[in-house]
Amino acid sequence: MDKILEVTDLITRFHTFDGVVHALSGVSFHLYRGETLGVVGESGSGKSVTMMSLLHLLAAPPARIEGGRALYFGDNGPLDLLGLDTAGISRIRGGRMGFIFQDALSALNPVMTVGRQISETLVEHLGMTTARAWNRSVQLLDYVGIPEPGKRAAAYPHQFSGGMRQRAMIALAIACQPRVIIADEPTTALDVTVQAQIIDLVLRLKSEMNMSVIWITHDLGVVAGIADRVMVMYAGTVVETAPVDDLFYRPAHPYTIKLLGALPKIGQAGNYRLESIDGTPPDLLEKPSHCQFVWRCDHAGDRCWQDIPQNREISPGHQAACFFPFTDKGVR
Amino acid sequence: MQRYILSRLIQSVFILFGVLLIVFFMLQLTGDPVSLMISRHATPEDVEALREELGFNRPVAVQFGSFIAGAVTGDFGKSLRHKQPAMDLILSRLPATIELAATALLLSLVLGIPLGLVAGSNPGSFWDLLSRGTGLLGQTIPNFWLALILVLVFSVHLGWFPTFGRDTWTVLGLTLPTRSVLLPAFSLSLFTMGQLVRFTRSAVMEIRSEDYVRTAYSKGIAHRKVYIRHILRNAAIPLISIVGVQFGYLLSGSIYIETIFSWPGLGNLLAESIGNRDFALVQAIAFFSSFVVVFLNLLTDIAYALADPRIRY
Numbered sequence: 001m002d003k004i005l006e007v008t009d010l011i012t013r014f015h016t017f018d019g020v021v022h023a024l025s026g027v028s029f030h031l032y033r034g035e036t037l038g039v040v041g042e043s044g045s046g047k048s049v050t051m052m053s054l055l056h057l058l059a060a061p062p063a064r065i066e067g068g069r070a071l072y073f074g075d076n077g078p079l080d081l082l083g084l085d086t087a088g089i090s091r092i093r094g095g096r097m098g099f100i101f102q103d104a105l106s107a108l109n110p111v112m113t114v115g116r117q118i119s120e121t122l123v124e125h126l127g128m129t130t131a132r133a134w135n136r137s138v139q140l141l142d143y144v145g146i147p148e149p150g151k152r153a154a155a156y157p158h159q160f161s162g163g164m165r166q167r168a169m170i171a172l173a174i175a176c177q178p179r180v181i182i183a184d185e186p187t188t189a190l191d192v193t194v195q196a197q198i199i200d201l202v203l204r205l206k207s208e209m210n211m212s213v214i215w216i217t218h219d220l221g222v223v224a225g226i227a228d229r230v231m232v233m234y235a236g237t238v239v240e241t242a243p244v245d246d247l248f249y250r251p252a253h254p255y256t257i258k259l260l261g262a263l264p265k266i267g268q269a270g271n272y273r274l275e276s277i278d279g280t281p282p283d284l285l286e287k288p289s290h291c292q293f294v295w296r297c298d299h300a301g302d303r304c305w306q307d308i309p310q311n312r313e314i315s316p317g318h319q320a321a322c323f324f325p326f327t328d329k330g331v332r
Numbered sequence: 333m334q335r336y337i338l339s340r341l342i343q344s345v346f347i348l349f350g351v352l353l354i355v356f357f358m359l360q361l362t363g364d365p366v367s368l369m370i371s372r373h374a375t376p377e378d379v380e381a382l383r384e385e386l387g388f389n390r391p392v393a394v395q396f397g398s399f400i401a402g403a404v405t406g407d408f409g410k411s412l413r414h415k416q417p418a419m420d421l422i423l424s425r426l427p428a429t430i431e432l433a434a435t436a437l438l439l440s441l442v443l444g445i446p447l448g449l450v451a452g453s454n455p456g457s458f459w460d461l462l463s464r465g466t467g468l469l470g471q472t473i474p475n476f477w478l479a480l481i482l483v484l485v486f487s488v489h490l491g492w493f494p495t496f497g498r499d500t501w502t503v504l505g506l507t508l509p510t511r512s513v514l515l516p517a518f519s520l521s522l523f524t525m526g527q528l529v530r531f532t533r534s535a536v537m538e539i540r541s542e543d544y545v546r547t548a549y550s551k552g553i554a555h556r557k558v559y560i561r562h563i564l565r566n567a568a569i570p571l572i573s574i575v576g577v578q579f580g581y582l583l584s585g586s587i588y589i590e591t592i593f594s595w596p597g598l599g600n601l602l603a604e605s606i607g608n609r610d611f612a613l614v615q616a617i618a619f620f621s622s623f624v625v626v627f628l629n630l631l632t633d634i635a636y637a638l639a640d641p642r643i644r645y
């Protein structure tokens with residue numbers, strides 16, 4: 001399969017008054033054309049910072065991207081996103097890669113009509129006239145399932161319901177037919193029924209428009225339902241990457257296993273949140289010098305306190321960053 | 333929206349009535365107004381005659397009634413000194429004050445908002461330092477002191493501006509300002525400018541990190557457009573109320589600045605009428621200034637509601 005995106009050893013740090021926050025300590029992953037990559041991990045593990053680093057969306061200062069490469073394989077050959085200038089990255093943003101943010105209420109400009117916010121992108125990337133862009137925005141709102149799109153285009157974000165607002169946000173992200181959609185916890189703020197509708201919508205758009213999707217979520221249940229592959233993040237690193245079935249049936253990293261253990265058993269009511277793992281993540285103000293999961297791990301050995309484990313292949317397409325991964329052949 | 337405007341209008345009428353009440357009883361509280369107005373050598377007959385003429389011998393309630401009745405039609409009686417209706421005097425001084433206030437407001441907008449914008453987007457930079465300096469000085473330097481220094485430097489030494497007075501220029505029947513307005517307007521604008529700089533700066537700093545600004549960038553919108561359409565547009569909403577309040581303050585005329593520059597405006601008239609114990613005129617100016625402030629507040633609130641679609645009444 002062809003890759004559309006390949007990120008290698010991405011290092012992002014925040015230089016704050018309290019010290020240096022090691023938000024990303026060498027993140028590597030790739031995205032195939034047409035696939036859905038699920039990204040899971042506790043809050044603060046670096047999921048958002050990873051994606052925002054790619055598009056230069058972090059405020060600098062305090063953020064600084066201090067290493068790595070992020071190749072985007074466009075029609076004109078590979079492009080290192082991290083090395084692009086403002087004009088270059090502006091063409092990618094919205095044009096090649098669309099971002100869907102979590103809270104559409106705060107992510108949309110409160111004093112600009114929704115139609116205008118969509119048109120703005122179209123004018124910027126496709127050079128449409130304002131009038132054409134407006135008509136196209138109305139079509140897009142219709143396309144994402146908003147009733148009376150002509151009327152709604154002239155409304156402001158606060159006049160939409162939560163679900164409709166997230167649909168509008170999606171219309172905005174797909175307006176210029178990007179190749180990649182990054183959805184950063186797009187359903188976290190919504191109730192379950194609406195959440196399911198939004199997931200269906202994104203999957204439909206993905207197949208109709210032939211896009212690749214990166215879906216960040218807390219929710220392993222969602223990942224199981226929609227992802228082709230899953231990447232698990234922990235304390236600014238990728239600790240495991242696997243096809244979705246491998247991850248659920250043959251998890252290799254102790255952290256992943258704990259995450260899955262925190263899932264309710266079949267038939268048991270409850271939601272799939274990841275809050276119930278013992279211990280707390282490490283303080284990112286300290287530069288990592290050993291496995292960051294070690295003090296929460298039930299199987300740690302001496303080596304885990306001395307070295308940082310790198311990602312290693314467990315089976316084809318399945319990697320884990322652990323010195324003692326669980327494998328088919330039994331434990332270690 | 334119409335209901336909102338209507339309710340604010342009614343509210344404004346009540347406020348103005350309150351102002352009239354205060355303005356009226358302010359005079360009563362001085363004791364016997366006539367004894368303040370008349371020469372110390374006047375005979376009791378003279379005093380009685382004046383009292384009769386001005387209607388002070390009537391019961392207070394009747395006086396108040398006729399005061400209100402007059403005020404509603406803009407009639408505050410005649411100025412003792414000028415022997416002219418007080419309102420006519422105010423209206424004759426109004427163009428000069430409007431010229432001064434509008435120029436001062438314009439200066440503070442044109443200098444204050446861009447400075448605050450640049451400062452807010454580059455915290456810690458030279459411009460930020462300059463803006464914080466301006467904000468601080470604008471609110472702490474007494475404007476009459478600044479006015480004197482400006483006159484000394486730019487009028488006396490350099491001769492670029494007249495030292496005092498208002499010169500106008502008439503084209504096609506229109507009376508236009510000349511450079512004589514610049515020094516008084518600049519001195520007057522400093523306080524407002526300081527407020528605008530500070531407010532714009534902090535609004536921009538806050539809005540810059542809003543989620544919707546990040547969204548705008550994530551759509552690939554160019555930097556400059558993000559600033560104008562998203563950041564400035566949102567920052568403008570809180571600025572509306574500052575501009576409204578400050579314009580009210582500028583329009584009610586500055587006693588210090590108009591006196592220093594012998595500017596023939598309302599502030600000057602007020603200073604003069606207080607000196608002359610010209611009560612009808614003082615009352616009229618006090619009410620007129622309140623009226624301007626109340627009216628501008630009303631406009632501000634309406635503009636606010638129009639500018640922010642989240643506000644619907």
Ligand SMILES: Nc1ncnc2c1ncn2[C@@H]1O[C@H](COP(=O)(O)OP(=O)(O)O)[C@@H](O)[C@H]1O
Pocket residue numbers: 014016021023041042043044045046047048049050062284
């Ligand atoms: N502006 C910032 N200043 C300092 N630290 C930050 C900033 N933004 C994010 N971080 C840190 O980066 C880490 C990763 O954050 P994030 O990517 O938002 O986590 P999540 O996986 O929940 O999306 C967090 O520990 C957070 O504290």
Ligand SMILES: [Mg+2]
Pocket residue numbers: 047048049184
């Ligand atoms: Mg996040």
